[in-house]
Amino acid sequence: MPLTTRATSRAHGGVQGVHSHASTTTGTDMEFSVFVPDHAPGAKLPVVWYLSGLTCTQANVTEKGEFRAACAEHGLILVAPDTSPRGDGVPDDPQGAYDFGLGAGFYLDATQAPFDRHYRMKTYIEDELPGLVGEHFPADLSRQSIMGHSMGGHGALTISLRNPGRFRATSAFAPIVAPSEVPWGQKALSGYLGDDREAWAQYDTCQLIEAGARLPEILVDQGLSDGFLEDQLRPGLLEDACAKAGIDLTLRMQDGYDHSYFFISSFMAEHLAWHAARLNA
C-alpha cells in the first residue's frame, strides 16, 4: 500500500512525520502522524495508538500532546490517525455541528446512508492502518498499545475490548464510556447506525464489559473541572462496570483539570511510562 509523506521534522531525537494514503476502507485520502524515535538499524519498536477526540485531526496531539520526549525515552512509536474521513463527497452533519460527521467518526463502521460509504473508522483503525504502519515503519506489531481522548478514549476502549490480546496496555483521557447513555453518543450512534440499540452495543464500552468483554487493566485520567464530565463522560459508569466485571481500573480524578490538551499533556508522560512498562516487559 503506497504512502505519501507530507512533512517530517526532527524532534526529541526522532522523526515526527505526517503521512497520507488513499484508504480503501473509507474511500478517501486519510492523513495520520507517526513519531519514530531513534533506533538501531533493523530494530523494531512497539507501537502506541493515540485516538483523538471530537473536532480533532492528527495535528492536535501532534502539536500539543507533549508525547515525544516520553516516546524517545521509552523507545515507542506513536501513531495518531484522523477522526473521520474527509474530502469531496464525504457527507457532514446536516447542520454542520461539531459532534457528528467530519471530525466525529466515533471509530465505528456506519450502516446508515449516506454515511455508510465513507464512515468506516472501525475497520480503518483495526485493520487497514495497522497494515500500512507495519509496512512502512519499524513497527513491532506484536507489541501494541492504545490510548485516546474523549471520543478517542471511547475508540481506544472499545477497540481494545473487541480485540482481546491485541493491546498490551489500554488507557484514556476523559473518555466517553457509555455513548448509548449520553447526548454525544446517542446522536452519533443513531445517526451512523440507526435506531436499533442492539447495533450500538459493540461501540459502547460499558455494554461491551457487561456482555463479557474483558481487559486485564485500564488507566483513565479525568479532570474534575471538565465541562463535559457530568453530561457526556460519566466515568462512574465505567467504574461500576469494571467493578462488577473484576477489571482492574485505575481511575484518577484530577482536581482542577479541564478537557483540553493542557490536561492531556500534563499526564501524557505518565500514561506512556505505564504503556512502556507493559510493552517493554
Add this chain to the structure above:
Amino acid sequence: MPLTTRATSRAHGGVQGVHSHASTTTGTDMEFSVFVPDHAPGAKLPVVWYLSGLTCTQANVTEKGEFRAACAEHGLILVAPDTSPRGDGVPDDPQGAYDFGLGAGFYLDATQAPFDRHYRMKTYIEDELPGLVGEHFPADLSRQSIMGHSMGGHGALTISLRNPGRFRATSAFAPIVAPSEVPWGQKALSGYLGDDREAWAQYDTCQLIEAGARLPEILVDQGLSDGFLEDQLRPGLLEDACAKAGIDLTLRMQDGYDHSYFFISSFMAEHLAWHAARLNA
C-alpha cells in the same frame, strides 16, 4: 494597571493563563500568556521571558513549546508576550507580508510614521509588561531570565545586552543575530527606523557586542536543517563577535533539526534547566 484574564487551564501542576490589558505603550490591547507553577502561599518565583518569532502570537509557544513540565519541576514562571501590537488602526506591511508589521514587531521602538505610534515593543517588553507581571503574579523580579526564537531570539539577546545585570540567563533558539546584515532585519530596521544605520545598532546583537555590550554567557541552539540558517540567521557572526569580546557562547548546531516548534520543544527542557541553575543559584 488592570489585567483581564481571558482563559486559565490547570496544567502540569500549575496554571496556564492567557491575559490581556490596555497597553499605554502600544496604545492597543495586548495579549500574553503566563504559566505559574504551584507554590507555597506568599512565595515568589523567578520569571523566564520567552519572546516569539515572526508570525507568532503568545499561543504558539503556549500550545507547542513543551515548557510547563520543566517550569513546574524548577519552579519557574514563564511569560510569553505577543510579537507586535494588533487591532484597529495598527498599520501592517503594505503588501501584507509576514516579515513586517503585524506579528513582526522586532522588539524595537519604531521612529518612522505610521509605525511609530503603536510599534513600541522594546519599551513594552522592557518596561511596561514587567511592571504588570510584578503586580499581578507571584513573580520575583530580582530573578529574571530571557529566551526567544528567531526574531524572538534577536529580541532576547538585544534586550539582555542593553540591560546588563537584569537577566541571570540569556538563551535563544535559532536567533537572528545580525539583523543589519540579513534581509529580514534590513527590511524591518529600515521600515521601522529609517535608513540611518546608526539607529539600527541598538537592535543588532553583533553590533551591540562590538560596541562593548557584554553578557557573561549565552546559550544558543541552531538546527542544521533550518531553511533560514544561511540567509537570515548566520550564527557564525555571533560566534565571531562573542569570540572577539570574550563572551562565553555555547552554540550547539543540532543535526537534522529545522526552524519549527518541533525543534524548539526538543531543547526547551534543557534551556529551562540551564536557566533554572542560574535563577535558583
